[in-house]
Amino acid sequence: MDLGIAGRWALVCGASKGLGYGCASALAxxxxxxxxNARGAVPLxxxxxxxxxxxxxxxxxxxxxxxxxxxIACDITTPEGREAVWAAGGGPGRDFDIVLTxxxxxxxxxxxxxxxxDWQRAVNANMLTPIELIxxxxxxxxxxxxxxxxxxxxxxxxxxxxxxxxxNGARSGLTGFIAGLAxxxxxxxxxxxxxxxxxxxxxxxxxxxxxxxxxxxxxPLQDIRRSQAAQIPARRFGTPAEFGAxxxxxxxxxxxxxxxxxxxxDGGLYPGTF
Ligand code: NAD
Numbered sequence: 001m002d003l004g005i006a007g008r009w010a011l012v013c014g015a016s017k018g019l020g021y022g023c024a025s026a027l028a029x030x031x032x033x034x035x036x037n038a039r040g041a042v043p044l045x046x047x048x049x050x051x052x053x054x055x056x057x058x059x060x061x062x063x064x065x066x067x068x069x070x071x072i073a074c075d076i077t078t079p080e081g082r083e084a085v086w087a088a089g090g091g092p093g094r095d096f097d098i099v100l101t102x103x104x105x106x107x108x109x110x111x112x113x114x115x116x117x118d119w120q121r122a123v124n125a126n127m128l129t130p131i132e133l134i135x136x137x138x139x140x141x142x143x144x145x146x147x148x149x150x151x152x153x154x155x156x157x158x159x160x161x162x163x164x165x166x167x168n169g170a171r172s173g174l175t176g177f178i179a180g181l182a183x184x185x186x187x188x189x190x191x192x193x194x195x196x197x198x199x200x201x202x203x204x205x206x207x208x209x210x211x212x213x214x215x216x217x218x219x220p221l222q223d224i225r226r227s228q229a230a231q232i233p234a235r236r237f238g239t240p241a242e243f244g245a246x247x248x249x250x251x252x253x254x255x256x257x258x259x260x261x262x263x264x265x266d267g268g269l270y271p272g273t274f
Contacts, residue, residue, distance in 0.1 A: 001254070004252055004253050005030050005031070005252055005253075006062065008033070008251075009090035009097055010027050010090075010097065010100065010251070011096045011098070011099045011100070012024040012035070012037070012100045012102070013038075013101055014076070014102035014152075015036035015038055015047060016038035016046070017047065018201075018240060019102065019196075019198060019244075021240060022243045022247070023102075023247040024047070025051060025240075025241070026245050027247070027251065028052075028054040028058065028069070029054050029055075029058055029248075031059065031062060031064060031067050033069070034051060034067070035072065035088060035090055035096070036048060036069065036070070036072070037072050037076050037085055039073060040073065041071075044072075045073075048069050048071040051069045052069045055067040072084050082129075082132060082133065086136060095140055096137050097141065097147060099133055099137050099147075099148075100152065101149070101150070102151075106118075106122035106166035106170065108166075108209070108212070109163060110163070111165035114165065126167065126171050126174060127171070127177070134149055141189075141190075141191045142189035145190040146190045146191070147192070148192055148255075150195070150250055151174060151194075152195075153171045153175060153197050153262070154171055155197045155264055156171065157171050157195070157262065158264060158270060175262065178194075181193055190256065192255065192258060192260075193259065194260065194261045194262075196247065197262055197264045199267060200228065200229075200232060200266065200267070200269070201240060202240075210224045232266070232267040232268065233267055234267030235267075236267065237267075238265055242265070246263065250263075
């Protein structure tokens with residue numbers, strides 16, 4: 001299916017690897033211009049090279065110019081980081097048609113061990129930063145009559161996990177805000193706002209969780225991976241490419257009637273009917 005988003009500009013945060021990279025990659029394969037962001041310059045530039053190659057492949061098949069890929073290494077959770085992104089901008093007038101908010105997840109642990117500063121960092125990264133990004137682009141999207149905002153949150157919003165107190169709390173705050181925003185006047189101007197809720201996806205973040213569990217329990221890492229995968233009805237972890245495919249579809253005009261949703265991608269792990 002041609003998603004009809006070639007030539008649009010997307011800001012994809014946390015895109016040097018993992019789910020953010022999966023989304024950037026799926027958009028590059030549709031001919032979307034990208035501004036990608038992550039903290040480390042070297043892995044980000046490496047990701048940019050791969051995305052340029054994916055864009056070039058699209059361009060040669062479509063007989064079009066290569067889509068642009070701009071890489072800005074910065075911490076998106078800081079005002080300076082966001083300024084760096086806006087200064088680099090998207091297309092003319094710094095217009096982004098698509099924004100994917102994403103940053104590292106907060107640390108795990110018993111909530112008794114978290115300080116007010118830990119909570120403030122989690123709320124800043126996983127709630128306030130997406131809101132600041134959205135604030136900067138939303139009215140422009142509505143004025144131009146097209147916009148797609150996607151936030152990577154977590155299955156923990158739907159089925160909270162005790163050791164993820166910071167994530168459960170901060171992301172639920174964002175989810176409540178998005179629920180109201182998506183149903184505001186912007187919906188009549190071609191702008192949709194949705195959340196993507198990953199279950200267990202095979203990324204460095206997931207592996208770090210398993211390595212922590214291996215150290216804590218003394219069990220071999222492979223055993224932990226196997227037993228975790230066995231609990232998922234699909235009997236495997238998701239891939240960043242699968243995650244990116246949904247992201248790209250939601251960015252398309254075909255997905256224009258999907259708004260204000262929390263889309264769970266978890267291989268059937270969540271046990272409820274809805
Ligand atoms: P990852 O560690 O593989 O990749 C994270 C990406 O974000 C990297 O590119 C990293 O450089 C970038 N990043 C982190 N902090 C940043 C910051 N402050 N500014 C700019 N870039 C930053 O992680 P992932 O698995 O792709 O996870 C992405 C998000 O999804 C995280 O918030 C994570 O908690 C959440 N999540 C992931 C899973 C999973 O199974 N992988 C499950 C639930 C939720």
